[in-house]
Amino acid sequence: MTLNPDLTITFSPMHRLQWEEAQQKDVILYPEGMVELNQSSAEILKLCDGSRKLEQIVADLEQKFSTRGLINDVTSFLEVALNNGWIKQP
Helix, strand or coil: CCCCCCCEECCCCEEEEEECCCCCCEEEEECCEEEEEEHHHHHHHHCCCCCCCHHHHHHHHHHHHCCCHHHHHHHHHHHHHHHCCEEEEE
16 A cells, blocks of 8 residues: 555544553554564654644654655655555555
């Protein structure tokens, strides 16, 4: 699947994003297991709430971390997330 930048992005209702104290990191929980996330991945997924498209997610991250040029990295990660079923688009 390919990410459509014109559609909003929502975290999958079949998964849960949460802080896991034992691992001291954010994780994705799903019936078959758990995926540990680095900070960057967790920050991206936290913005996938169904109200933002790719451009807004990138703008919010660039503002939060006072940086520019995140579009390629964010797009690449979200394509992986889409293909793993962690996010969905209408």
